[in-house]
Amino acid sequence: MATASDAPVLDTIAAMTIDSIERCGMDERTLILTRIAALVAMDAPPISYLAHVDPAxxxxxxxxxxxxxxVAIAPVVGTARVMSAAGHIAQAFGVAIALADSEAEAIARAEAQSRGHS
Incomplete structure (x- = not known):
């Protein structure tokens, strides 16, 4: 029986990803590069690349x-898909950096507040 979740779609994707990794004999680098190549071939949106920033x-x-x-897949998928992917990857890295900056600012604020209340 399935358990209730606040994020059933994300939970399902996470479970599929874990299952895929457990069944795959590739090393980490090859796995991530292969997944990125597949995202390019599908013209995936930036959010799909964002999920691969941390593992990369x-x-x-x-x-x-x-x-x-x-470069390797350009002759197969075409220049339009590669250029689209380059933009999406850049957006994903930008979002990842913004999230990291935001998290760092929140930590700094919390530390400052805790020092102020000590």
């Missing part, structure tokens, strides 16, 4: 490696 950072992927994937 944890896998120590470089911008050059991401660019290499775009």
């Amino acid at each position: 950072l944890k896998a120590d992927l470089s911008i050059e490696q991401l660019q290499d994937v775009l």
Whole structure:
């Protein structure tokens, strides 16, 4: 029986992703690069790339490696999809940076408040 959730779609996607990773024999880098290539082929929106920013950072992927994937698949998926993906990836990184900045500001505010109340 399914359990109730406030975010059933996200929970389902997370479960599918975990299952996929557990069944896949690829190393982290290859897995993330493969997923990014699939997102490009589908002309995925920025939010789809955003979900892969943290795993890409944890896998120590470089911008050059991401660019290499775009170069490698361009003849197959076409330049329009690659250019669209480049923009979406840039947007995803921008959102990730903004979220990290916002989180850092919230932590700094909380620390300042806790020092002020001590």
